[in-house]
Amino acid sequence: MGKGFYISKPLGFVLFGLGAGAVLTIFALSVVYAQEKRKNEVNARDGTRIVTTAAPHRTSAPSNEAWDKYRLPDALLPEYYNVTLWPRLVPDEQGMYIFTGKSGVVFTCVKETNLILIHSNELNFTLTSEMHHAKLTGLGGTSAPAIVKTWFQTQTQFMVIQLKGKLQVGKSYWLYTEFHGELSDNLGGFYRSEYTENGVKKVVATTQMQPTAARNAFPCFDEPSMKAVFRLTLLHPPGTVALSNDNQEVLQTRFEPTEKMSTYLLAFVVSEFTNIRSPPEIRIWGRREAIESCQGDYALNVTFPILKYLENYYNTTYPLSKSDQIALPDFAAGAMENWGLVTYRELSLFYDPKVSSNEDKEWVVTVITHELAHMWFGNLVTMRWWNDLWLNEGFASYVSYLAADYVEPTWNIRAFVVDALVSSHPLSSREHEVITPDQIDQLFDTITYSKGAAILRMLSEFLTESVFANGLHNYLHEYAYSNTVYTDLWKKLQEVTSINEIMNRWILQMGFPVVTIDTRTGSITQQHFLIHPEAVVDNYEWFVPITWMKSGSNMRQHWLLTKTASYEPMKTDTDWLLANLNVTGYYRVNYDPQNWERLLTQLNSDHKVIPVLNRGQIIDDAFNLARAEIINITLALRTTKYLYEEKEYIPWESAIRNLEYFFLMFDRTEVYGPLQVCLLHIMHIYAALHKKIQYTENAYSERIRHLFDHLSISLNHSRLTCGERRNLFLTTSNSKYVLFFILKGPYDAISIFPFSLECYKLLDIAASSFSFGMQAIERAIEQTKANIKWISENKAQVMNWLIEQSD
Template sequence: MPGFTEKQTFNIQEDQKDDEIHLSQNKVIMIGALIAAIITGVGLICFYVPDRSCGDDIIVVPTSDPQKGKTTPRATTEGSESTTPTASPSGPWPGRLTTAVMPESYELFLKPYIYDDDVPSGKARFTFDGNVTIRVRCYNATNRITLHAVDINITTITVFMMGDTDDMYQGLTEEKEYEFIHIELNDELVVDGVYDIKIDYLGQLNDGLSGFYRTSYTTDDETIVWGATSQMQPTSARKALPCFDEPAFRAVFNTTIVHRSYMAAITNGIEIDEEDLADEWTRTTYLPTPKMPTYLLAFTVGTFDYTENITANGVRFRAWSRPEAVNNTRYALETGSEIITYFEDYFGIPFPLEKQDMIAVPDFAAGAMENWGLIIYRETAMLYDPEVNSASNKQYVAVVVSHELAHQWFGNLVTPKWWDDLWLNEGFASYVEYLGVDFTEPTWGMKEQFVINDLEPVFELDSLGTSHPVRVDVGAPAEINEIFDSISYNKGGSILRMLNNILTEEVFTRGLTAYLKEHAYGNADSDDLWSALTEADKDDGGLDVKAIMDTWTLQMGYPLVTLERTDRKTVTAHQEHYLSNPSEGVSQEYGDQGYLWQVYIQYTDKTTNNFIMPNSAWMEKDRSIEFELADTVDENDWYMVNTYQYGFYRVNYDHENWMRLTDQLMTDHKVFPNENRAQLIDDAFSLARTGNISMETALNLTRYLGNEKDLLPWEATLDYMSYITNMFRLSGGFGPLELYMQALVEPLYDSLGWNDTDEVLEQYNRNNAIRVACYYRVTDCLDQASKLYQDYMQNPDNNPISNNLKTTVYCNGIRDGGQTEWEFGWNKYLSSSDSSEKSKWLSALGCSRQPWILNRYLMYTVAEDTQVRSQDVSSVLSAVGNNHVGIDLVWDFLRNDYDKIYDLFATSIFTFSSIISAVPQNFNTEQLLEEWIAFGEGRDFGPATRTYEQGTETIKINIQWMEKYEDSITEWLMRAL
């Protein structure tokens, strides 16, 4: 499942290439006749009353009829032989399943009640009938079976030993803290005995974007069409069925779905049988899955169509969507078919299943989810219409498709033993997604883009004292949810890219293949991967990969490598933990060896000038080392460390070398690769922010940008200039900043113009130039954007705006207009059927300068009849919060409506954390810090707890930055004009 790094941006948002990442169980004590009465009553209410929640209680049922409902699973694991379980409780949290009983297969039956129009008399709406038979094997004698269930009503349970007719079920208790149900037995299970647990239950198709939930879309004739889909990761399979809901408890799933005959029903396996039933229902049966964890279980039921092809290696590939958008699945289908074949070759292992389905659903919290054989996407992450969408929309589709297909091996074929190794899944997919897209779209410069999209953005979060290691102990679901962040995704991918560079591509892929083959259809952890890579490297140097990578995965943060030239060719390198707020300090919890890393240093100099085959040195957990430059180097020549920015660390030089690098940029910047030009700017501004170098040194680097035409250095510059802009929103320095940025961007703006052609990277940079020129009030840009928006308003059926420039033009039209311009945009948002187009309008609508309009826009997100989907609420808050007029409005909105926001979104890990993080990014006063701390006192932030803490630290950093640099930056800007 992909996650997305949130950057500081101008209040005019980019085309969103990186966007679109509870019911309590009350105890019920029943005895005798009261048990039967309550079960019957609750069952009838849940079944017959539309929209009533059936998840408030887990019903404790009496001993069932031993013969009732006994079934035999169609498929189990390999025969009936005993196998040693791989799962084992670990970590400090007590709420882990034991391995006394392990599942071998699930026989799952579902019947969702979905009605688009009038509900037939006596029928339920948005509920589902469930029945599951779990075949388990006993490994330790016990008279209790513990599994997970939440928000479902259990009606009957039976437990039989294979070959026996005596029901062993005695009673049911629950442990709400851990979302456990305990099936109490009247006798002990026999070691190596095989048992069937049959459970009948009722569930609710909730609207919380997790478990088995409802979704809808509106057709062109204003008809609402309902469906159901699922999101199980990380701990929501238990909302869809009672199960052993931990990643190490792999089992075979045999699924049968009874559904309305006009609807499609898709799950992990291929359809193998369809049977028409009475009253226009159909029973569809599916091929059993391989052994897999519960979080990969998936099903979607609804009115969907598909496109289809067969991959080069014979995999049936289908891409589904609502019927009106099915033609927009073709790019994802074609790209996915090529990428899946590429990964078969890259991993050296054929795709593990006979088919791969992908489906775009209207309501989805994350970008996508890698369920084995049925990947589920948010529409913006899978649908692409070349007539309407931008190049960045196209890239986003390709990247997410590649990410999810990489998971089919790394995560699905081999699954982490526990969520502390989530990064293995997400970090790996976040790295190789770029390789897959680079294979299908070689002109996009994907390997270069990794630096600005993944590596540099995560530096900011990982420099906080409230960061966390990529591999971190987690227990409760809220803790697990917290680590679905850019540390697991972006940093995980970045350190794997670094390791690939250290080992070489050949050794790296050889080790990956060995790892996947050894642990196929099972579970592994980080150490298993390090072992395979160490073995693969034996003939190429024999590095101890675990010793190296433990320093990068078990410690939070990263090093600052400070360099000083002691004579003509000798350089001393010193490492320390880099913190963006060193005065706050950091816990030693994750750095018990004093925060030291094994750092692979690659370097070159002016005379050698070899970035492809640079020199290298190791800091093997040394605080300081020395290395030698080339014999031919002059004492006045520059040198550069961290070529192509493969290493996950920042670099600081002595003042003289910074000046020499700056002079080289002014003379001929092309001497340095794009990645290193971006690195120089990113490192310099970050180091100036923490006082390691002067702000003047960093600002001087920007002077060469009048000659810069490439994307990466501009992205790095604009990211930091947007930070200065946001800090200066109420400062007297904003005027000089605006004038300097006008002068800086005008050469790029003039050279690229408005004619939106050329290659993708140039299209992105043109969008940057126009976006920034308009933001900083370049007259020609404002005139062009205003004319285009007014032309569109005059002729709403003929959009004259280039697809790649829509977000910029929409925002400027609304920002420089009034109510009429905003209402035009809002109506376009409502009427558009294209999800990416709607996303552009959501962003642009936050650009208004009218406080009452922005406040009304915020209130739309929590209104009962809201037109904003739950998955998009954080986008609205981010758009308004990045608008200088809207910062205080968002803050008031969060405080005044927090309880409502929490109730609506806390179960969606990506949405809720994004809402909390959207608020404090631009706070920079003591008063706002006090308000933020007061807001958090005694308040439950659930899965966003860590996000709130990071917000506190961010505000402190902003305050210190203003105190240190407001005056000096203003003075530099005035001198530069």
């Protein structure tokens, strides 16, 4: 009998139960998925659609009524709101936490209409004496038409107010409501967060309005372009403090009017938190215990330098009178850029010097810079609609690295703004393609943040940073306190150079190209890079800025403007050629076989001639090109052979990330053993190499240690006893890397448990919007099929190469 692992009978029963549960879950998903897919196919054939309302599901014809559409009509524009809210921080007799409120909004009529639509979701309204849900008054001597009827359109989240007559163009009106709602723990709208202090439960009333939850706190015109001024009053019990976007006046709970801004940027908090502060009016808020143990000190120390850097970068003064940042015990996002009151998860704002790592500190400064970058780009100037969310988030992501690099120059943070994800949607869509709250939520993904940052980085490189920054300054001054579309930015940048046609191809097309350079002929070609070569897409074409060097000498930038071109200076028989210097362009690079060989020779003889980012790029491009069946898999593996002399993090991270994909793909095959030996050999090389190097204790060196902690745990876990796993958890430099592997039993026996949990989450999603769940299932099935095909086609080559290296 071969060597094996043995488990106790009770544990065996537990594992059997988990396995059975996973099988049942998969079966249930398969059945539901098949049923829903058949339903959708039937609906697609007969042209009907499913309409979700408070009533049971039913099939109906599309409605042309304004209240059945998700976007507001363009007849009314809000000017300002007066909102008073009173959150109850103790439950009522039914055990519910509630809040009550009064809200008035002044709006101007810009088109004649006898209909008022205002967003409202999950609020209960007090009826007026006329038995309506709202009261309408004309201003400036204008008479308001009588209200005929009010009701709520649940699906589109509107309060609908039908009028007897029409509102007059150019006249202003006052709409008043009284309401109450649940102060729930769902982390959206006006909600409650809980924590324990000295054995006593504490309740915080706080907000998360982005993207469409301001309507859960009070009735409002809840779209980004409906900017207005907010006058807020909060009622709260003694011993608590109230915070909002602007400063307080005489009364602690009454706030100065905000700047003109979008509803999703409004924020307010009632809590027993305390703060630390520094001039000019910068405050860090949080639990008393956390603040008193100095966990907010680092955030306070870096905030003012970040704001000054951003003022200089934008050439625009910080637009508010104060900056509050608050750490919440329960918060769905990493952070939220509410204007003047930024909310964070505790791990994204607090740094505890006693237990936190330097990597934690790096995370904190990167999140803070991202959110503060929004104070100008996103808050002062805001996208008109969510289809241009990438401009808000991509820009903040890009600038966050510049500001973080300024505050912590020794960390080399700027080097990590490199992304190579295959995109599944264009950065910007048409407005009518992004309508419902679910569709808006789905835009908050890696593509919006990372690809957006990479595209803007590429733009700043070929314009130069100073020209780019000058265009931003003009943009911010032109559109301050208003809304824009992405082409408005292009217009301001085009005052210095023509970019519209160039950038639109990167914004409106999904994905990115692979550029192939043939040094034998000097030809350059581009094609849409797809990790699955059999995928069918549109015939995309980009304008590609190609920065390049020849045998270590930088050459003049060249533009690839067509699918195929010839460029004589790139023709060479002896020199190696390297393109996309410092990975400033958002594309992959492939070469002819002879140039690949020359690059490998250079890496093995003197790798420092090649920039460090490009050393990581060569490895990452080669492995991904091999996955896409563009180059041979053994060529990709050979790019890692020079690493025995590599001392920098980025090439190591690139190699290990790609090799771990192999480790995952070849698990339970005959390749697994030789691959494990190969990775262990790499670890031994690394360990020997870094014994010779004296690193200071900073986030950069910590990244390297954690990278190899992660790999070591992955490689050695199957051979550890329970006691050894416990010791590993207690002694590894960052225990979070251990948690996933602790959950994995012998032969990955309980690795099905996280999968089962994800299946249940998927079912929960499917209950409210099954089309989203079906898309996720289809993507998973497609990826699995592609992986199976890739393994079958490459297993033999990888096996042979690994055996050759071990000889």
